[in-house]
Amino acid sequence: MSDKELYIQKIQSEINEWKAQIELFRAKASSATADAKISINNNIKAFEEKVxxxxxxxxELSKSTESTFDSMKKTFETKWEIIKTAIKDTTKKLNA
Structure with a gap:
């Protein structure tokens, strides 16, 4: 398996973990009060948008060729860190 394929699998695993977290947050929302549900659902929506x-x-990265992968990966990683930070912030709100 190439470095590109392994890297994409790693990132896909993170996305799958986030999807599982969304389901947990939905379960939390179902047992919350009406006001809390609104807040939780808004945060879930923000989380889903980032996912x-x-x-x-x-x-985009997976469509890169082997020769352009390294340069695209650097750009991807910068954007990925921004997305991960936003998801961490939303997770903190939902766990509060």
């Missing part, structure tokens, strides 16, 4: 953004960036 979708991450999936789109990963799709």
């Amino acid at each position: 979708e953004e991450g999936k789109a960036k990963l799709e």
Whole structure:
């Protein structure tokens, strides 16, 4: 398996973990009060948007050729860190 394929698998695993977290947060929302549900659902929506953004960036990276992968990976990693930070912030809000 190439470095590109391994890297993409690693990132896809992170996305899958985030999807699982979303389901846990939905379960939390179902047992919350009405006011809390609104807040939780808004945060879940923000979380989902970042996950979708991450999936789109990963799709762009996966379409790269072996020769352009390294340069695209650097750009991807910068954007990926921004997405991860936003997801961590949202996770903190949802766990509060």
